[in-house]
Amino acid sequence: MAYDKFKVLKSTAVPLPIENVDTDQIIPARFLKATERKGFGDNLFRDWRYNPDNSPKEQFVLNNPIYRGKILVGGKNFGSGSSREHAAWAIYDYGFRCVVSSFFADIFRGNCLNIGVLPVQVSAEFLNEIFEAIEADPNTEFEVDLKNQRFTILASGANTNFEINDYKKENLLNGFDDIDYLLNMKDEIEEYALKTPL
């Protein structure tokens, strides 16, 4: 699936300082009944965001207008649980392009990379610094520079590098996806399949 190229992102951020945020919270299972990738942002964090009567829960961060932006900052072990890519879709569809945490669950991280959301893993200390910066000033801006693999708190200039493999980085910078790559090596795949028993 094609997605926008990721270059340099400058934005305010939304803080969610909770650990082990699982994909059932990001998008509850009852919203997985679609057969198209549409409208998942409306149900992002549904049960933390809305009461059973669909009225917004005032205290939840997405309902607080002072927090906004294209960066979501979560606590340790973000995205654990189910493999549902719908979680990453909901984050993208809501408008986030980058998720920051001190630790990501594997499948969630992969899903994000596959759809053009950049997972940025920082140290626990730096994560705290980010939370503190947002708490001090919700309008504080951050810069995510994919090419140089650097995340910066613009107000203080504090910055850190983050990891991403070269292949995935190129894909994100150019908006490429893996399937195009694999379709180009079809002969190799077919040759391999021939000698592999079912």
Add this chain to the structure above:
Amino acid sequence: MKKTLFDKVWDSHVIRSIDKGPDVLFIDRHLVHEVTSPVAFLGLKNRASKVLYPNRTFATADHNTPTINQHLPVQDPLSANQLRALEHNAIENNIPYWGLGHEKNGIVHVIGPENGITVPGATIVCGDSHTSTHGAFGAIAFGIGTSEVEMVLATQCIMQPKPKKMKIQIDGSLNKAVTPKDVALYIISQLSTSGATGYFVEYAGDIFKEMSMEGRMTVCNLSIEMGARGGMIAPDEKTYNYIKDREFTPKGEAWDKAMEYWNTLSTDVGAVFDKEIRFNGNDIEPMITYGTNPGMGMGISGGIPSSGSLEGGVATYKKSLDYMNFQEGDNMLGKSIDFVFLGSCTNGRIEDFRAFTSIIKGRKKAEHVTAWLVPGSHKVEEAIREEGLLDIIHQAGFELREPGCSACLAMNDDKIPAGKYAVSTSNRNFEGRQGPGSRTLLASPLVAAAAAVTGKVTDPRELMVEESV
């Protein structure tokens, strides 16, 4: 070079290694279900591409299906639409499709092994994180996202960096009433839900050698709950006996040839893991969870740990206990419960029903408890009848439902109401996992059965005393 079991299977499936990038891994078998596949099929269509190897792909309906009246049209229009989409996509692409009512229908991770789709040394993926179940047979099996489902449909390959390797060794023997589920919940409670993130686990030691194939599946199933991509156990006689003569396993000469390969599938002496962890089987007692992730488990006779004794955020821990309406230090034994769920790809196989019925036999369901007993597949359902377990179930005042994922993820009508407590044999106790506001206590079929007949959290050992003399 000395190789681990994981290395052997992984390396032999790499078609290309991308410099500073992932490996291109060939996938032997791909399992597909209705929830994570429609967007993948749509993507395929938009690319004007088609399924490269339909005969390596298998489709079942399980996540979103009702567990009563499966012969009637599905009532929820969105669910019905998703099921129709799967059927349509499968037919259009010549993929074997086992829809509702089909004799081979059931939960994707139950029917894979049951029909011999799961074999040692294979690479198996599915758009579901508990694909790790199939590792019980010495396969590399892991869950993938929908973009990757599309990738595998189109190219039979996946791009993944090779995970690190972890060995979890448990020797000794298991105490009374300690089941494979307890072993897994114990490991997760020790490692936390992120303790194995980035790793692929091999389970080794006496405990796993002694374990039945069903038990091994339960343990490998829960690998994902400690963050691992998957878990595997080296194949042995038990493995071969289990798969022999099943529909999709090799036959005749092909079997002999496969055996030659399978016999090489064990970790070489001296092979190195990135991390090795040891536990003693005798330290494990029947387990139960008290919080909102599977790492928040404890021995059933203990008290809920205090936040100070755990690593991690105190605020998150308190939020979790608040949600459950439990206090630090509380005993779990004696807590009243409202629902019992026996089922899921973790504990929905015949052995789980044998365990459950061994406790309820000659007893009665507690009046205030609602119990959902959901077999993992039609074949499990059939075995329940054949072995006479259905009579025990009925005599004790329970009913058997039709197969599917059911209350494991509560996409269908099987939802635990807000605020209610459910003892569940499934795999996740996340907030709202079993229905908005539901409160889940994960446990083994024995603990679930004890709760179902007493109406409260009960040590199954108390109900087993008579039988052991």
